[in-house]
Amino acid sequence: MANQTVSYLEVDRPTPECPVEVTLHALRGRWTTLVVRELLGGARTYSELAGALAVSDKVLADRLAQLVECGVVERSRVAGWPPRVSYALTPRGQALRGVLDALWEWGSHDCS
Amino acid sequence: MANQTVSYLEVDRPTPECPVEVTLHALRGRWTTLVVRELLGGARTYSELAGALAVSDKVLADRLAQLVECGVVERSRVAGWPPRVSYALTPRGQALRGVLDALWEWGSHDCS
């Protein structure tokens, strides 16, 4: 995964478009990380995701479109009937695993 | 920093209150990570933060209150005149450095 030597602190000017913002923008939305988490277990169809996540169609479709646009998820139609669509993580999406682990790590400590 | 062996994938049920959500909730808001980034360089007064971040008073005050509530930032009045308030990261706040580095890492790769 390239070089890990660059630190968040080593950049001169904090702008709203810095890499940290890019990542948070990709993960934006209450259900986004849960969708990614599902797909880390392998490709899923739309209905499988809908069944696993108890989320409305609108929100699920919105988040999937967002993830596709960010290059995290790839969408593909499955031949045959009934029509199905499969969603899978791209290599870039797979790379989110480390990010989610870091978020999990910090959030699992007590706040007291 | 405790054990890093737990993975985001190893948990049974994804809930809106899982640790990942805790972290994203703490970092919620466009300016939050930039405030944390400033404080990673050491304690800052309110006006120092305001000068460095070109953000409105309302938003800055909102984000600081949020970070204090999450246990990330500690607020302390400075004696003397004019009245000043100093903000500094708690140990829990310092621990965000690794999280921000992970977010930076992922976001700095091209999407193409």
Place this chain on the structure above:
DNA sequence: CAGAATCCGAGACGATACTG
């Protein structure tokens, strides 16, 4: 100096209804 109060607009969520 360090904010609080108020008002407005944008975006995300949620439920419901409808369609290729």
Place this chain on the structure above:
DNA sequence: CAGTATCGTCTCGGATTCTG
């Protein structure tokens, strides 16, 4: 099956004004 359309609600952000 896999969405889109619509509507109401809520939170965040930005600007302005005011105060201990």
